[in-house]
Amino acid sequence: MAANGSAFYCRECVELLADYMDGTLSAQQKEQLEDHLSHCSPCVTFVRTYKATARLCRTHLAAAMPQELSNRLHNFLAHGLPPRKV
């Protein structure tokens, strides 16, 4: 499903998404991509679900560190660091 009347296709749109999210596309690429999105609903869906993927993963994987694990780490380092050779 290519964009009507445009040389910019869905494949190009998907390839540019990481840079699009980073805001690092050139002005021309950004315009081409947004023009494509203005008339390609599958790509709009793709972009939304691509962004949602990063958002969902970030929320789910942001594990908090158990306090006792931190305590053990500091205890380990307090006794395990070799002295500096001067």
Place this chain on the structure above:
Amino acid sequence: MGATTHETGTAGAPPPAGEPLDRELVDRARAGDTAAFATLVQRHERQLYRLALRMTGNETDAEEVLQESFLNAWEKLPEFRGDAAFNSWIYRIASNCALMRLRRRRRAPDVPLEPERTSEDLPGPQFGEDGGYLRPPRSDWSLRADDALHNRQLGSAIETAVANLSEEYRVVFLLKDVDGLSNEAIADSLGLTVPAVKSRLHRARLALREKLGEYFGER
């Protein structure tokens, strides 16, 4: 685990006003000040824990990765160049420790051999000669995703999908999308070029998007 937990932190965030910069703590730790080093550990342990846990898949290994990483950092601190960010440097050490541990685990005699995954195994959209989707995305599940955010099954689907990424893709994805490092910092941490980081990140996101699409019934 019903433990008291630290707040999750943001990688690379500056210290609160009045607190010493990492660079100052590094200088003191390099001279043998263990209290300064303990402050650095306290500042970065949460982010490293997240990475180690998601790379190794279990808390015991994550704890050992943290111990090994900070011990290595202490020993290598005299070689640390002050012009690099301590944050990127310690991530590099922790990433290497986690990857080494995974490789050792794969070589252990009592662990069944798993085929090493390659980038060719990563799912993603496929396109025809006309540049359009072979199978266009059918449903916009992003609208339902936030409602399902606290759904345990979704959490489990995400964990499985991330765990199934090959290591070199997983580490980039975790550093960028979970810990919020810049592409440049990830490249520096992992010894990659920025284009390689971007490529791996994009492939990882595409693969995870496919898996989440399956979860939400896109296929």
